[in-house]
Amino acid sequence: MAYEFSIDDVDFLRSRYGTKALEVVADFTLTPESLLKEMPDLRARYGDRAAALVETVRTRRKAVGKLSDPERLLASDVALQQATASQVAAHRAADIAARRPGAVVHDVTCSIGSELMALATADGIGGVIGSDIDPVRLAMADHNLRVTDTAAPWLLARADALAPMSTADVVIADPARRNARGRTFKLEELDPPLLELMAVYAGRELVVKCAPGLDYRLLRDRFGFEGQVQVVSLDGGVREACLWSEVTRPSRRATVLRSDCDDYEITSEDPDEIDGPGVGEWIVDPDGAVVRAGLVRHYAHRHGLRQLDPQIAYLTGDSVPAGERGFRVIDQLGVSEKVLRGALAAHDCGSLEILVRGLDVDPDRLRKRLKLKGSKSLTLIMTRIGRAGTAFLCEPGVRV
Structure with a gap:
């Protein structure tokens, strides 16, 4: 069972004594096996705060490769699982800055602030607001922003995402995708519900991060969503389907982010004419973002490939695109x-x-x-x- 942080825990972890304690605990192994021997020593040193220290250090270790500078951040294990990877958040912040230079951006489900940190450090963002209903996560976000080298001014407030409290130029939301039964892909089971969120912010520029399995065709056909669907992957794993309410062209975009080579994007406005099915020297399995965004033919055109079958996403040709x-x-x-x-x-x-x-x-x-x-x-x-x-x-x- 995941440890539940309290406001007192967060206050302790942010204090000078808590910071020093975290440095000490970071030298412990903290595996499930080693904790049987280590925990009595830690409780003797830190009393009731030992569990919060252990959870923080273990969460920081898990955050390596996902969040920037995790050794300084505060997060619970559950919040880390839900947090947007720094590379994905940074790409979105750059997107917003390019579209709306000087924009004030409000993350209405900011949690521990992974999106806020990217926004506040991006060139071209005019200001950042973060709000969340959870006071503990909000306190963690406050700490995380304070230890980040921010460029834009920022403000935090406790608020319900369905009760607008700013006139920011762009609103970002990340509805929770889990309920008592586990992960959910149903629009009405997100928290806050996706359709309510879109209704509350109708007429405003809204960016909603959703699970990659979101049925965006249903969203278009049944509920009239007319914005852009952006499917994002990072190092081969599809991370999210992002809905941009005020961006109508291109209607679909696949964003492929990679740590070891160049990023790229494919859109529904790219050409998609390719040769008929056949078998070449190589078979190429396109990135999952390209497949989920329905842009396999567009990707094939760009690289001179063709499909093994018109209904199957495997591609073939005489060479393999760089990085694939x-x-x-x-x-x-x-x-x-x-x-x-x-x-x-x-x-x-x-x-x-x-x-x-x-x-x-x-x-x-x-x-x-x-x-x-x-x-x-x-x-x-x-x-x-x-x-x-x-x-x-x-x-x-x-x-x-």
Whole structure:
């Protein structure tokens, strides 16, 4: 069960004594196993504050790679899970600054302030307001902003997201995507509910961060959403579907952010003419943001690729776009286990990555049934071309 911070905890952690205590606790191992021996010592030193210190240090460790300078931040484990990654937030802040230079931006569900920190440090943002109904998270946000080298002036207030309390140029919201049953993708089960949020801020520039599984087509067709849908990924993982209420063109945008190479974007206004289906030397699996935004053909056009099948997102061609993972085709096969087992034995395969799209196949169960005994590592891509199941035996994937 996650530790529940109190305002007193936050006040202690922000104090000079709490800051020193955090430095001491950071030298402990703090694994579930080590805590059995470490916790008595920590309780003897810090009493009732020991649990808050441990949770803070462990959360900071989890935040490495997600939030900038996590060793100075305050966050609970649950708040960290919900927080926007710094790289994603920074890209959005730059977007807003480019569209609305000097804008005042209000995050009405600011939580611990991950979005606020990016906004307050971005060039071109005129001011930042953060509000949240949770006083503990608001106190954490106050600390996190104070230890950040902010450029724009900022203000925090306790307020309900459905009760507007500013006239900011741009409003940002991130409805909670969990309820008592776990993660939810239903529009009416978000907190605050998405449709209520959009109604309250109708006529204002509203940016809403939603789960990547959001059915944005339903939002358009049934509820008349006319803005832009931006699907964002970071280092291969799709992070969110972002709704921009006052941005109508392009209607869809895939934003691919990467730590080790250049970012890129594909939009619905890019050309999408490509050659007919076929099989080239390489198979390319487009980034998830491109697939979820329905921009596979647009991406293929940009890189001179084509689809294996018009209804399947796998692409193929004679080269692999920079930064993407490609699979060099060795053989094209049927999908019966007898055929696959024979081909894998012939290629001396002992380790197999199985990728599936368009077929009802469980990769783990299939791998066990194939009884691999060879020495080589290979990749098997299983998909559908027309109505026929088809498998491609490939060299292990490489990132170009």
